[in-house]
Amino acid sequence: MRLHRLDITAFGPFGGCQSVDFDELSAAGLFLLHGPTGAGKTSVLDAVCYALYGSVPGARQNGQGTALRSDHAASGARTSVTLELTVAGRRLEITRQPPWERPKKRGTGTTLDKAQTWLREYDAGSWKDLSRSHQEIGEEITQLLGMSREQFCQVVLLPQGEFARFLRADAEARGRLLGRLFDTHRFAEVEKRLAERRRATEAGVRDGDAELLADAHRMQQAAGSAMELPELAPGDPGLAEAVLTAAAVARSTAREQLTVARCRLAAAESAQAAADRVLDDVREVARLRRRFADAQDRARLLEEGGDAHRADRQRMDRARKAEAVAPALELRESAEAEHRAAAGAEVRARAALPASFAEAGAAGLAAAARRTAEELGGLDSARRAERRLADVRAERADLDRQERADEEVLHEAEVWLAGWEATRAGLQDRIDAAQEAASQAEQLAVRREPVQKRLGAARMRDQLAGDTEQAQKQALASGERALQARAHWLDLKEQRLNGIAAELAAGLQDGEPCAVCGATEHPAPARKVAGHVDREAEERALAAYQRAEEAHAENERRLGVVREALAAATAEAGDTPTGQLVEEEGELERLHAQARRQASGLHAAREELRRAEQEHERRTAARREAELRAASRLARREALDRERTSLEGELAQARGSSGSVAARAAELEDRVARLTEAAESARHAEDTAQRLKDADARLADAAFRAGFDTPQAAAAALLDAAAHRELQRRLDARQAEEAAVRAVLAEADTAAAAQRPPADLAAAEEAAAAAEQRVRDAASACDAATRRCAELDRLSARAAAGVRRLAPLREEYDRVARLAALAAGTSAENERRMRLESYVLAARLEQVAAAATVRLQRMSSGRYTLVHSDDRSGRGRSGLGLHVVDAWTGRERDTSTLSGGETFFASLALALGLADVVTDEAGGVRLDTLFIDEGFGSLDDQTLDEVLDVLDALRERDRSVGIVSHVADLRRRIHAQLEVVKGRSGSVLRQLGH
Structure with a gap:
């Protein structure tokens, strides 16, 4: 990376536009950036960093929007930094402008302009725009330089x-x-991940050990006192081996106890078998003795009931003889009952006939019934005619009712249709009015929304106007205080500089060199005059000025915010008074509500018109259908009248003296039925009387052959089914009891047992019960031992499976814990705890x-x-x-x-x-431009020469090094210089070269 040019405007202490030609400064390889303290040497480096990364080094990176702007800048000058450099073989130009609160072009107040960034590249003899996105430019520069802002400030701007x-x-x-x-945070993350992994695997191992201990406790409960648990906690080494060893001992002890229990059970079962055999023998002897005694008692009872048994046998013999007469008796009873029923039916049937048929026989009655039936057959056609006449009359009445209903329908339709046009016109007018009101409501809603927004903005404008005036007064007052504090501080500083000699002379001592001239003699030291300003007074004035300046900056910021909000509200509300906007908004709201009320009836009017049109169609169709039905009824009525006249004449002749043909036919049908029933009854009574006479003759003959004097004696000897079964049961039981008693008394074992003395059954039962209890106790012990072995086997297998399942996790925990301790520096293997x-x-x-x-x-x-x-x-x-x-x-x-x-x-x-x-x-990334900030004042001449030689060596590698220092000796040694000159109106840059 090589810097070519830096342009600064209204940045830091530089109130105007300043430019630095790094190509000229770097030609010698080594250049000096010097100036008095506070002039702005470091601000040049801040500008380079800000151009590249959009922020300045160190603590000054906070609050850049206003802190970067020069206090000496004109109100219309915007803060701007432009840097031209070559990096990765590309020549780029970066321009950055922080946010700026500038004066408004119209009116008073300020407005805030957002931060701006430009990136251009020099290619093929011209500059080409690459991006205006702050984020894209930041990513591009960081990628090209390969360093973050912190690394750049540490590597290029050497503090x-x-x-x-x-x-x-x-x-x-x-x-x-x-x-x-x-x-290197990724390595710290590795440490963290290893620690987390160690905690996770440790938790898994502890959970597994806890489950293993739980199984061990269950095995201890199952084994009773035959198992001792190890005194170890989850996670302790050797826990698995101790638990498995204790489980093996418990299983071995349980199997030995099972063997002993099985032997005891076998011995108890043998003793029980012997006691059961003795008890069975005693019980058998007692049973045989009771059996013989019972047989003797039953024999005595049989002998006492001999007379009753003989009477039962005689009665059974007479009953068997009477059974031969039973069919004749049943036949005679059946014939008698049938004859009584037939005679009664004949009497009832004759009572329903006229007196003229009281003495008639069965044949006479049958002949009268045939004659009446022939007369009834002649009325069939008349009955059909009568039913048809009823249908004709009903249809004729229905036509009359239909005619009256159609007349009402025609009248209602005519009346309703007469006012149809007026109804339709009225509904259509309602629809048109509602539609017009809906359109008006939409237009008013569109007009109302901007008025409401302007009203809100106007109210905000009125509120902010007062806030702006107050903020402006505070800003003016704080500005005046800051100017007064600055002037006071500068005056005190100038007075101190004028009297600095006296301040230095106060520390002189004889024999010690002067800090200014180095002399050890001080013949005429300066004296402090009245009103001398010392360092403490100057620093207090400076602190007061800084506090006043901070307060002024805060007030200016507040004023800018309020002015911006006021400008936005004014731009939206305009110059219209708030009261006028309130009246306009209220009028629009009233008109809109009125239009919405009128438009709300649109749907109801449309529905009412639709229903009216449907009613019109229905009424028209009903009138047309009624007219068609009236035309068709006329012809049908005439045909029904002709048919009714013909049927009435035919029926008058057929019904005779009866009220109707149906009544005449019903009368004849009833007479035929009564005559037929009486004839049948008389014939049946004659037949049953003959059968009863024949039955009496057969019964007398059967009783004589069976040995009975009269049929009544035979009937008395008969037994019904229940009495016969009961008598036969008693006879069979007596015979079976006699045979059973004889058989028991003839048994040799039973007779022999009766001759033996009585056995002690209670003692035998007690001995058998005791033997059985011993078997149950031994079986319970054996079952408990078996269950104990099975439970111990199951729990041991589960514990062994848990140990096998936990082994990989335990190995992983050991490995991860070792790595985590090693990475964290807590392991004994990490000798240096690094x-x-x-x-x-x-x-x-x-x-x-x-x-x-x-x-x-x-x-x-x-x-x-x-x-x-x-x-x-x-x-x-x-x-x-x-x-x-x-x-x-x-x-x-x-x-x-x-x-x-x-x-x-x-x-x-x-x-x-x-x-x-x-x-x-x-x-x-090649760094062709470096800056070294301060520190050269502490070197002697020889060391300074050696340091400069080293820096010259950097130049041999085609690097340029800028030294930031105010050491006077460096000005003689380094010819290429960039001087920062400060003044009351701000600092300026002056580039020197030889």
């Missing part, structure tokens, strides 16, 4: 004060500076020290060498130590022990070495 502090700083401060320059980021920075610092040593040895005539040290300082971590080796003494000491002059050229060498390393780190 000697900071490097002197760097030499004396501790490891933490050096680490912060190197971290900003070399961007963090990873510190290690990387140490490598960079070692490179910087090596590059700086090349120049430091030349500046110090080979005496000093900078070396990097990994030693720890105090309780801190090592890695960023910096020592200097003194070749005269052969000893290595800390850089903080260097003297003022030694510190300067050591820090200069360090700055140049750091510039080389950062340049290589940034991708090898």
